[in-house]
């Protein structure tokens with residue numbers, strides 16, 4: 001093997017040192033490469049050994065045309081020089097410079113026109129998710145170059161030819177269909193069909209011990225790869241999973257008027273997957289638990305599954321066929337996927353109130369970030385792809401759909417759809433920016449889409465909107481809570497006015513600082529005015545005093561479930577702004593729950609009660625409330641006529657149970673001495689009960705955890721439980737050791753495990769003894785961001801702070817921020833987002849004590 005690498009500054013390459021690209025992929029490097037590289041193709045081979053600790057050997061031939069060779073060709077490869085065996089150009093070994101995670105090929109070697117660079121390397125493991133019996137590549141947002149040399153940016157789309165050498169008894173799946181396989185005594189070699197042009201973050205392969213289910217729908221064959229050991233569970237779920245995919249595909253082909261663009265269609269269910277799903281064309285990945293549902297699955301989980309499947313399928317057009325040019329527009333593909341998913345899922349769930357679903361699944365989460373000091377615009381700046389992970393979050397997943405619905409309302413559904421068709425057609429197999437779409441829409445419409453986009457998309461935060469009621473005149477005023485900006489947001493609102501007996505909806509287009517409601521004088525004296533009542537309006541609403549009092553009394557009597565849902569969301573915001581007392585909110589919830597007949601509202605209320613209970617109440621107040629609450633939840637599942645609602649109540653009970661009687665009951669359920677009629681508890685349910693019992697310090701908790709560990713049939717779930725167990729120990733030193741272990745990146749590789757452990761470590765019942773983890777947990781954040789997947793920093797902070805509500809804890813966070821004035825801005829935002837509840841709780845607790 002020839003090794004001609006030249007390293008460091010002593011290299012002979014003719015490369016001025018100021019030309020060495022910075023680490024990661026800067027916007028500048030990406031733009032320069034996008035300009036000069038065409039017709040890109042990767043011929044890739046990986047040899048994956050059975051043992052997860054042995055290295056994966058790889059080889060890549062990068063074929064491309066250079067439009068001009070005034071710059072060196074810079075490939076990205078994070079593992080660096082020690083992982084490179086050889087580099088050759090047109091078959092001849094060459095010397096290259098390897099620095100800052102790049103392979104720099106001096107321009108002397110390359111020429112205009114066709115070039116082929118061949119590299120033999122050891123693949124980096126960081127984005128290959130290697131487990132004992134399986135592995136999967138996950139390259140979003142720019143992690144392909146952690147594994148193999150490539151141009152790791154979304155607007156250098158390439159065609160991939162992949163060949164894998166794998167252990168004989170393994171399966172393999174990639175973007176392209178399998179086209180050949182050769183078997184030897186030890187190994188299996190599988191070749192995959194060349195892909196369409198796709199971005200690096202969408203290229204993938206998974207291999208290991210998977211079971212494969214096959215089904216045909218509408219003349220297309222689908223494959224599902226999974227590791228579920230419970231055959232009955234597979235049987236119960238499989239048809240629904242295939243049906244949901246087929247339905248989504250058919251709907252999207254019709255809406256876009258473009259046939260599915262990527263040939264074959266498979267998907268892989270991965271245990272403890274980092275995300276709900278990932279849209280690799282031809283090989284979608286899902287978190288197994290979100291797709292293979294237990295018998296006790298709630299209506300929300302079934303809807304969630306349908307939405308996730310439709311979301312990922314929508315990405316085949318929105319994201320995969322037309323891709324953002326740069327990751328600052330990643331929100332576009334996410335909002336379209338969510339938006340289409342909502343349209344697709346609706347007909348499959350005729351019994352569900354979809355307006356209400358849109359409300360409860362988007363508004364609370366969007367507010368959860370947009371109300372904080374850590375909020376940011378939907379469209380952000382991004383200087384380097386190594387920060388791309390920080391683009392993701394509730395602002396793009398939940399606020400953007402609300403904003404997109406406003407755009408559709410403004411343009412009209414048909415014009416909006418036709419604009420999207422034009423955009424997809426024009427940019428297919430290529431890249432486009434948000435501004436490209438704004439232009440398409442602006443050209444087709446007489447509305448000023450550009451100005452609208454400025455307030456909603458290019459700036460962060462939400463309007464503060466107040467009701468102004470003066471005798472017979474009603475107006476809404478809006479102001480910008482951000483100092484010195486003076487934005488106004490144009491939006492469609494549906495105002496609900498009336499009494500619990502009779503209501504009326506008034507459409508209002510909010511424009512400018514003050515919007516007067518015409519014809520309000522003709523309405524006889526209303527009991528309440530709810531600007532969010534129709535489920536559309538977005539902002540921080542201050543109700544007039546009379547309406548607030550009226551709703552705190554009569555909310556459960558409102559007839560329309562969307563109005564009730566909106567009222568709950570609005571009152572919760574009022575609680576956070578200290579205009580509604582937590583005790584009054586909970587009291588209203590206790591009266592409302594027995595009367596509420598919509599599962600989504602019940603979930604919403606139970607979620608808020610849980611939040612109020614653990615965050616905004618003192619321990620004595622919790623103890624005082626617990627008997628009533630437990631009684632109410634038990635009555636709830638007894639009354640419920642379907643298992644999903646029973647399950648909703650049972651899970652809430654499990655979360656808040658505080659009385660001796662309640663805990664004893666839960667223990668009996670776990671021992672299988674007590675049954676809840678109509679509710680079957682599966683392995684994960686029993687595991688959760690065991691953990692909840694342990695965190696409550698029941699006398700024999702160590703035995704319960706041990707016994708639970710022995711009960712597991714599923715090895716993946718068992719391994720997760722074993723990992724989390726020490727976090728539940730009644731011995732403080734064991735818990736401390738668990739926290740210490742999280743400082744080692746190896747113990748954070750399975751992120752959902754680490755998060756579950758960290759969450760229990762900081763459970764409200766352990767808050768006093770776990771405050772000491774806050775500071776070191778925050779000290780780790782930069783490393784967490786550097787070594788983890790995209791949601792990990794936010795989830796880490798949520799798990800670390802979620803159980804705390806003391807002034808001391810709030811002060812620790814503030815002290816950390818004060819001591820780090822130059823902290824990376826996006827991580828600072830994440831801290832401010834995660835700490836918002838803690839800050840408010842500390843304030844509210846102060847004023848209520």
Ligand SMILES: [Zn+2]
Nearest residue numbers: 311333334337
């Ligand atoms: Zn997505």
